[in-house]
Amino acid sequence: MSQLFKRLSSTINIKPLPSKTHLHRVLPDSSFPAGYALTGLHAGVKKKSGVLDLAIIISTSKHPTSAAACFTRNAFKAAPVVVSDEILSRNGGRARGLVVNSGCANAVTGRQGLEDAWAMVNETDKLLPHSTSSQSHNTLVMSTGVIGQRLPIQSIIKGIQSQASADSTLASDFAAWERAAKAFMTTDTFPKLRSRSFEIRGTKYRIAGMDKGAGMIHPNMGPASTLHATLLGCILTDAAISPPSLQNALTYAMDRSFNCISVDGEMSTNDTVLVLANGAAAPDQVEIDEVTDKEGFEIFKRELTAFAAELAQLVVRDGEGATKFVTVNVKGAPTYEDAHRIASRISTSALVKTALYGEDANWGRVLSATGSVPLSGLDPQKVSVSFLPSDGSAALPVLVNGEPENVDEGRAKEILSLEDFGICVELGAGMEEATYWTCDFSYEYVRINGDYRS
C-alpha cells in the first residue's frame, strides 16, 4: 500500500479468554447407550501429526438402526451433505455407520468431491457388522473444515482400513467416545461430549452425542433441505423408534436447539445434525412410533430436545473467541416466528456483541437491532428491555414501556461482568416468545478468522 500508516494504539486492552477446558466432562462408561462402537484417529487431513481428524461410529445392534438428519439450507451443499441425504432417502431412514473428518469440508469440490465422499462411505460400510455384499450403503458421512479444497482421500481410506485390522481401536468405553468427539474438532477448544438417560414405561434408555463449532455458526437446518454450515452434531441412542418418527422428533428438537444459536451469523455449506437410534437397550421391543405410541413418542421428543439444547449451548460457550454466554429472550411477540427473528437479529448484531465483549450495558444497540426487524403493529411505547444476571440477584430494567430508566451503571457493570447473563426484550405485541443463545465478539474472533487457512 502506498499510504501513510499510523500505528494502532499499543494499549489495546485484550481481555484474557476464559478457559473452556472445565467444560470437558469425563463420563462413566455406563452412561453411554448400548450397541455402538466408536473411535477417532489421525488420518492426515490435518497437518499436525497425532491430531485426531477422523471419527468412525458404527451401530453393533441386532435391532434395525433408524437414522434421521437435518442438513444446512445453503444452496451450495457440500459433497458429504449431498451423499448423506441421498443415502438416507434411498434407505428410507436406515443407516448403521457414520464417518466424519475434520480439517477439510469437502465443499465446492465439484465431481471429485462427490466421488471422495462416496469412497469414504464405501470403505466404512465394510466395517459394519452383518455386512452383506449388497449394493446398498449404510454409512453416512460428514466433513468440516476449509471450503474449496480436496480431501486427501488416500490417507482417509487408509485410516478407515486400519479399523478393519487387529489394530482396530473401535470400542465402547468413555475413551472411545472421547476419541470420536475429539476427531470432530476444528477451532473448538474442548471435545463436546455429553450423555443422558431417560425412562419410558420402566425401560431405561441412554442418549449420548457430540458436536463441534466453533465458527460459521448460525445454523438454519431442516430435513433434506438445500442449505449448509460448519456445525456438526451426532446424537446416538439405544431407544428404538421408527424412521419417520425419529425424523419428526429431530426436526422439532432442531427448531428449539441448534436453530436457536448464533456465534457469528454465518450459515455454512456443511451443517449437519444427525441421530441414530439402534434399539439396543431392549432389542425385543417394537419401535416407538408417533401414530401408535403417542406417549412414548412425546417422552422421546422431549428428551431429545433437551439433549440437543445442551449440545447446542456447548457450541456457543466455545464460540470462536467467546468470553460470554448470553441468553436472549424475546417475549410478547405476535408469533413465534416474529420472536425468533428478533432474537436472532439481536444475537447476530456486531454492535450488540462487541458491547457484550466490552461489558457495556449499551441497551440502545439491543433496541436498535430489535427495531431493524420489520414487525407491523409494534408500539415503541410498549417495549421494555432488561438485563438478567445468572447469579440469582434481581433483574435490571433499563427501558420500561419505551421510557429509559435511570440506570445504575455500577449495577449494570456488575451483571455484564458475569460470564453468563440474559437480555430480555418484552415487545408488548402478543403472547409468543423465543430464546436464543449467543456469545460476544472479541479480538480473538478476528484473530482466529483473519487467517484461518494458514
Next chain:
Amino acid sequence: MSQLFKRLSSTINIKPLPSKTHLHRVLPDSSFPAGYALTGLHAGVKKKSGVLDLAIIISTSKHPTSAAACFTRNAFKAAPVVVSDEILSRNGGRARGLVVNSGCANAVTGRQGLEDAWAMVNETDKLLPHSTSSQSHNTLVMSTGVIGQRLPIQSIIKGIQSQASADSTLASDFAAWERAAKAFMTTDTFPKLRSRSFEIRGTKYRIAGMDKGAGMIHPNMGPASTLHATLLGCILTDAAISPPSLQNALTYAMDRSFNCISVDGEMSTNDTVLVLANGAAAPDQVEIDEVTDKEGFEIFKRELTAFAAELAQLVVRDGEGATKFVTVNVKGAPTYEDAHRIASRISTSALVKTALYGEDANWGRVLSATGSVPLSGLDPQKVSVSFLPSDGSAALPVLVNGEPENVDEGRAKEILSLEDFGICVELGAGMEEATYWTCDFSYEYVRINGDYRS
C-alpha cells in the same frame, strides 16, 4: 468470574490502520452552491472542550427552498427523525434550515426527547432570513451519537443563540463548510465534505454535501418511513427543483448509493439523508419538475445519484476500523432485488470481512454467504467467483462454473494486499446485477465498539 484464565497469545499481529486523513479535501470557495450559510461549533454535547458538535445550515436564497429526506426504517425512530418527518409533511417539502448535533442521538428518550428536538427547531428558525412570526417551522433536525441519553438541551440552545449575535460564525466559505462537516463527526476520522458542478441547458449548478458514519452502518432508508440508523448525510444544491421531484430524485439516488453500503450490518434509529435545493444559482428560473421538464430532471437525478454514491463510499472508506475498501458485484441474478440481497449478505458476513482483514483469499466464505440467501433456481454449476484488483491488472478467477480453479495463492495475496479491490460473483441465473461497497472487520472495530460509551 470464578474461572481459570489463560492469557491470549501476546503475538497478535495487529496491522496498522491506514491513515484516512488524505481523504480530507480542501475545496475552493467557488465550488460550493450559492445561497447557503453554515457553521459548526462546540455546544457542549461532547465532553472534550473545543470539539465541534453542533452544525447549523441555513438557506439565504430568495427562491423558495425545497427539501426532501430519506429516514431509517427502524421501528424505534429517534426524536429528530419524527420531528423532521413531521415538518416536511406539514410544509409540503419546504424547509430552509438544518440543525445537527453529534455526541448524542436523542433516540429512545421518550416525550422529553421530542420536546428537545422541537426546541432545537424553534431556536434555529429564529436564525432564518425573512423569518416571520408564523407558527410554521422551517428547520429540520438531525442527531447522532449514543442512544438512550438525553440531550444537554440548554447548552445546545445557547449554542444556537450564539449565532444570532454579532459573534455569529455563519459563513459561506470553505472554512464554514468544513466546520459544519466536522460537527457531524462521531467516530469518523476525517470530515466528509465534497462538491461537484453540473450544467442544465447552459446554466451551471453546484452541489455540495457532507456525511458521517462510521459504525452502525447498513442503512435501509426510504421516504417518510418507519426505521432509523447512525448515518447522517446532507446534500445542498443551488438548483431549483419542485419538492415532489426532489424527493423522487433522492429516493432513486439512495437505492444506488447509501442503501448499497455496509460497515457492520447495523441499521440505526437515526439514519437520515436530506437534500435542500434553493434555486440560488438562477433565482428567476422556474423549478425543474419531472412532469414538465423530463430532460432537466433526468440530468439532476443522474448528478445527485453520482454525488450520493461518492458521499456514501466515503463512509465505507472511513468505516470503524476499516483497512480495506471492497466493491462487491453480484451479476447474473433473476432480479435486481436478488442481486442486491446477495451482495448485501456477502458485504455483511463476519467471516468474509475477517478474511478480507487477514488478506486471505478465502472465497469459500464468499460462496457460503451467497448460498445462504434463498434463491430458487440457482444452479451451483453455473456460479463463478473472481477477485478484481484495482490496479488495472488481470482479474483472478477462483471458481468457474462451480469448479474451483487451481489458484495461484501468491497472486491472490497480491490482490488482497491492495487497499481497494473487488469481488465478483456471477450467478448464471439471469441478467440483473447489483453493487455494494463494504470494508473489512478488524481488531480496531472491536476496540472502538467494545467500549464506545466510556
